[in-house]
Amino acid sequence: MVSIFFNEMTNALAKGERVEIRGLCSFYVKEYPGYIGRNPKTSEKVQIAGKRLPVFKCGKELKKRVDYKKGK
Helix, strand or coil: CHHHHHHHHHHHHHCCCCEEECCCEEEEEEEECCEEEECCCCCCEEEECCEEEEEEEECHHHHHHHCCCCCC
16 A cells, blocks of 8 residues: 555656645655766866756644644
8 A cells, every 4th residue: 555655656756746745744846957067086077967856845734743842
């Protein structure tokens, strides 16, 4: 069951869709453009390819529960 959930979530993220678990968290894909970097050993300019990375965003309800303090 859990593997099915993660497979579906991965497929949705690969399509660029946002995945939200209400009250807990959301996942989305952020695109980073390519840029010209520098090789630290040779100081040669190197083209760095752009990339897409998954991002986790914590939900308000989860933040509240984690930050819970007794006596409040």
